[in-house]
Structure formats: C-alpha cells, structure tokens
Amino acid sequence: MTAFHSGFVAIVGRPNVGKSTLLNRIVGEKIAIMSDKAQTTRNKIQGIYTTEDAQLVFIDTPGIHKPKNQLGDFMVESAFSALNEVDAILFMVAADQRRGPGDNLIISRLQNADVPVYLVVNKIDKVHPDRLLPLIEDYASQMDFKEVVPLSATMGNNFEHLMELLVTQMPEGPQFYPEDQLTDHPEYFVVSELIREKVLLLTRDEVPHSVAVVVDSMKRNENDKVHVQATIIVERDSQKGIIIGKGGKMLKIIGTKARQDIEHLLGDKVFLELWVKVQKDWRDKKVYLNDYGYKKDEY
Template sequence: MTEAHKSGFVAIVGRPNVGKSTLLNRIVGQKIAIMSDKAQTTRNKIQGVYTTPEAQLIFIDTPGIHKPKHRLGDFMVETAYSALREVDAVLFMISADQKRGKGDDFIIERLKSQNTPVFLIINKIDKVHPDELFAIIEDYSSQMEFAEVVPISATEGNNFDRLMEILVNRMPEGPQYFPEDQVTDHPEYFIVSELVREKVLLLTRDEIPHSVAVVVDSMKRDENDKVHIQATIIVERDSQKGIIIGKGGKMLKQVGTKARRDIEHLLDDKVYLELWVKVQKDWRDKKIHLQDFGYRKEDY
C-alpha cells in the first residue's frame, strides 16, 4: 500500500537578516528571493515550492519583523503576521552568531499564541563553535516550547536534508497544489524586478537605502526567443538617481549586467535588459505609489 501524499504551507519568520531568503533559495534550488546584507530586503510574501514524489511544501518567506518607520514598514510587518494565519508550520529562524534581542522576544510573544507547531531553526551554525549551540538552545527553549529545534547552515547546506525530512513528516495529507517543476507562485516579472533591486542594493551599499523600488514596464519575446525587458528603478531623491546612474552611466550599466545574468539563469533564455531611473519623492509613505509598485493591501 502506498503512503498518502502530504502537502502543507510553512512560514519562515525571524528578525531581519537571519538568512530566511537564503534558506528559501536553497529549498527551491535557485534564486527567487533576493539576498543582501542590508536588513529588511524582503518586502512581499515570497512563495517557494518544494516538491518530491511523496510531498509538496509551500514556503512563505516573510519580511523581517521590525518596528515600522513608514507605510512600507507597516505593510512589511503586517505581511509577516498574515503569513502566520494560514500555515501548517512556522519556522522561527535565528542566527547562531547573534544574541537573543528585543526583536526576537517580540516575535516569540507573537508565536506563543500560535496553534500550529513552531520550529526553532538556528541558522549560521558554521559561524560558531558547536559547544555554543547548547547555550543558545537552552536560552530560547526557556522562552517558549518548540516542536523541535534544528540547527542548520542555509549557506553551506548543513542539516538541510534533516530539516526537510522533519517538516514533511509533520505535514497533513493533501494534494499537489503546483506542477512539480514550478518553484514559486510569483509571476516572472516580479522575480525579475526583485533581481534588479538586489543588484542596486549590492552595488550602491549604504548610499541607497530602502528607498528603491523596481517596476518591470514590459517583458516580450522576439522571434529569436530573446526576452526584451524594460524596467524602471524608482528612488526618492535626485541625489539617489545620480548615484544609481553613476559617472557616464557606469553604475547603471553594472546593475544591468549583473541583473541580466541572474535573469537569464531564471528564464533559461537570452535577455536584453533596458533600465531607467525615475524620482518619485517620498513614495514609501504614499499609498498610491505603494500600490503602483506592487505593495497591495489585498496581498495580506
């Protein structure tokens, strides 16, 4: 007798910058969530799909929970909380090389009222001595009871297979929601815009904070199957526009070159990418601009 097929939804929560997007990208085997050493780079719930013959798990990477400073921040935190209301398991992710802080305590208080199992995922174990893990586990376990504690390295892959095995065992019986070769439910243009935004954050470092959005204006294939993409990078100030364009357009060209490589890998096709930069003052605090740039209330 064959075992019943299992499926379920899993939310990944945690403070900004603990490696949630890195874990999601490892789960699906390719980049769908942007990675940056800047905090709060994830803005929407990004769904990644993990499929085996026996099970299908749909993962939701939530924005890092933090104290909001503007409407975009409110959106990000509410998005994280809404993810908790619709899942079969929650992964509370922490970083082994960071001490428990107010942000972690804030999330723990919220998780205590969860009816679904909460797993403590200790990431970046490659950054600390194994002996240090016992104290971390003891510290967090004294705050609340976890279904299980799983130390991993999302970057190196340590203990990753064990984590997936534990989660599959915990999932209820259910159907396969997505085709086996589908890794996300986001449209291609969303991931394309995220890959461009990642390169802006990567190359401009501290000069361009989170006041950058990317809108894909068009995506078309020509008769040779080459994908033509036109996208606009939105910033809040003229000075930021100057930084992103760079001297003689050098910075914008670098952003385009790096983004194009990732997009070609994603689409498995040749890509022609055209980028523009536009100033939209204080867009993060204006509801109409948030909606225009893809942050819609109905998403949470």
Template sequence: MSNEFRSGFVAILGRPNVGKSTFLNKVIGQKIAIMSDKAQTTRNKIQGIYTTKDAQIVFIDTPGIHKPQSRLGDFMVESALSTLNEVDAILFMVNATQKRGRGDDFIIERLKNVNKPIYLVINKIDQVHPNDLLPLVDDYKDTLDYKEIYPISALQGNNVDELVANLIKDLPQGPQFYPEDQITDHPERFIAGELIREKVLQLTREEVPHSVAVVVERIYREDEQKVHVQATIIVERKSQKGIIIGKGGQMLRKIGTLARKDIEKMLGDKIYLELWVKVQPKWKDKKADLQAFGYRQDDY
C-alpha cells in the same frame, strides 16, 4: 505520486540576515532570484517551492513582522499575524553568532498567540564553537513551546535535510499545489511575460493575431549585476514563428530590446533576457496547454 501525498505552507520568520535566503537556496537546490526589495504589504510572498514524489512544501515569508512605527505598521503586523495561523508550520530562524536580541523577543511575543507547530532553527552553526551553542539553546528553549530545535548551517547543509524531513511529517495530506519543476512564484514572472507579449503584438500587428502566449521559464540571479530572464514565445503556426524571428533574427532582437527595457524598469535591475520561439499547434483549444501557459480556467 503516493497515496499519502503531503503538502502545506511553512512560514519562515526571523530578523534580517539570519540566513533565510541561504536556507531556501539550499533546500530548493538553486538560487532563487530576489526580484525586488519593494515591500509586499498585502500578500504573502511565496519564496520557494520544494517538491518530492511524496510531498510539497511551499515556503512563505510573512511580511510585516517588525516593530511598528505607525498605525499602518500596526495593521501590517496584525495582517501578518493572522496569516501565521493559516500556515501549517513555522520556522523561527535565529543567528547562532548573535545573542537573543529585542528583534527576536518581538517575534517571540507575537508567536505566543499562534497555535501551529513552531520550529526553532539556529542557523550559522558553522561560525561558532559547538560549546557556544548550548547557552544559546538554553536561552531560547523555554521562550515558546517549540516542536523541535534545530541547529543548522544553511550554507554547508548541516541538519537541513533532517529539518525538511520532519517538516514534511507535520504537513497534512493534501494536493500538489504547483508543478514539480516550479521553484518559486514571483508575480513578476507573469508581468514579465505580459510585457514581452505586448511587444510581440505591437511590433507584428496584423501578421500575428492573438495566438501568442509567453511562458517565462526562469528568472534567476547569477550575480549582483544582472537578473537572467528566460522566456518562450508560443505561436500556433510555423509562419507566425518566422514572422516573430524576422529576417536574420531582427524582429526577435527588437522585441527583446523593448521588453528588456520595460522589465528593467519594473524590477529596478539590469536584465539579461533570452527569448525562444516555439510552435504549439492549436494551443488555445487545449486545456492542458492553457493551464501550462498560465491561463486559469476563469480566464477563458
């Protein structure tokens, strides 16, 4: 890690379907599961984490930037706006195939009170003739004091690397917030792990005391039908591993079946659950293991 490691939070704003997910998947390099469409009204949803040896960008989607229909809606918009002043940079993404609309103007109005570098990102340039881009850039360029204007194709990758490189230059020097292999931070990850652990404890009772941790390694969507969940059950002794796997793998299958049903309920999606069991002696006494398995210092 270099002495000048840079890190920070970048908000992505834009009307629905401007290509925010496609952009993130391109930057992060793989599909990030879209776990739930339920509105996250009270917290920022960390959508993607991009890490290199010199920098880490935590991309967040700010909920609630929409035309409010009620006082609750007003409150949500205000909460979202206060968050915008806490990030290090903002990507305002628009669609190259559409003229500037009321939804875009609504976001622009809100961004006038934000004192952070704002990048205008014109996505889907692969779908328009280059000549059609200039009028669009002209239409937007004076609406805000943009740090840069980037025409990109998130799908094909045009200009995406350059945009990310420039974003990094805008970030302050700071720590690495997340492990380098972590690409997203879904609270669902934690809950899925807890549901699996609950089943282990329910089904094995006394044989396996509370020396069980569950690490959800990956949650990703491979297609529209199913979300894949891969998790490792960690125990302290070989004998416990044997109990959890059971004769012919019977116990592990049972744990998986019950946990899968609960996770499906939580996510409202079909789940393909893969479970492994690993022995890690005395993990409860090792700070590094505790942190790796998701236990923060104030939990123990």
C-alpha cells in the same frame, strides 16, 4: 500506494538571519533576493518544494522590525499575516546573534500559534559549537518549540533533516502546484527582485531602502531575445545620481549583473533596458505603494 502529504510552512525571523538563503536552498533556485542589508525581502515569497510523496509551500516573510513608514507597516503586517494559514512555522534565528527585542516581539506572537513552531538556528558554520547550547537554552526558556534544528542554510548542514521533519508534520493533502514549479509569483515579480538585489549589492548605504523596481514590459523581440524594460524608483535626485553613476557606469554594471541572473531564471537570452526615476517619499504614499506592488489587500 503511500499517501501524499502537503501543506504550508511560514519562515519568520528578524532581518538578516538567512530566511531568503534557506528558501533558495529549499527550491534549488534563486527566487528570493539576498543581501547583507536589512529588510531585503518586502513581499511574502512562496517557494515550492516537491518530492514523490509530498509538497511543501514555503512563505518567506519580510524581516520583522520596528516600522518607520507605511512601507515598514506593510512589511510587518505582511509577515505576521503569514502565520494565520500555515501548517508549521520556522522561527529562524542566527547562531552568531544574541536574542534581541525583535526576537522577543516574534516570540510574543508565536506563543499563540495553533501549529507547531520549529526553532531553526542558522549560521552554525559561523560559531564555535560551545556557543550553540547556551543560545538554544535561552530561546527554549521563552517558549516550547516542537523541535530545535541547528543548520547552515549557506553550506547545507542539517538541511535534509529539517525537510524530513517538516514532511512528517504535513497532513495528507493534494499537490497544489505542478512538480516543476518553484514559486507562485509571476516571472516579472522575480525579475524585478533580481534587479533590486543588484542595486542593493552595488550601491552605497543611502540608497537601498528607498529603492523599488517596476518591470514595465517583458516580451520576446524579433531576435528571439526576451526584451525586459524596467524602472528603478528612488526618493531623491542624489540617489538617482548614485545609481546611474559617472557616465552611466553604475547603471550599466547593475544591468549586466541583473541580466545574467534573469537569463538563468528564464533560460533565455535577455535584452535588459533600465531607467531611473525619482518619486519623492514614495514609501509613505499609499498610491505609490500599490503601484509598486505592495498591496495590503492582497493578503
């Protein structure tokens, strides 16, 4: 009987390089939200990849950026703390972006890592192959990587190769989670993230970073539907107006699109009720950060 291998893998990178897209491909389901806006991921999200002889637990960290408020501090601290207890690190960069200050900040922390660091060059479907080699050489001149893996998280190119490399890197160990479990986050967290994703996708630029979503309750009602009640929190009255929209139209669209994703996640019919609440400057007030799920003491 072959030995079982298991371990933890951190995915780090600056905002918008495709970390959440890779995580969703790894688990085969949508557990991390995706948006073209920076700082989409705020908490570390664990995705679980299980085969007959291995289990890898992936931690998708918030994109590393220069913090502008307490929420930003929390996100960067959360990202770096993920590096302390893993068996391998994926440093993800985008093939269509040059190395920048954010990458240099990450490299400075990775140079002290005690575990193998893989350079994952994502979005290779967006550039001509001739542009890849100079980019890889530039990163390789900064530090020694265990291996460089060019891939497309969206298209799946070279994805299997990356997974094979990581499985061989894992030590012998137990299966931490049941084979059909995809994430260690409770369902209400993933539900709140799916609602927040729709707000990011559908509203204008002034709203996204000031949005939090709290699921107030999730229970089955007498019609055998899952009744979800959630509150969307923003910082200004003008943002509340944008999210509600004329005659409540925008909130209805957000609710419809979020409900479809939640039904897919839960495998059940869902009745979704949404409210919008203004909480001025919540991103800079510790009490609200804790209330809305950004607790430093959990990490």
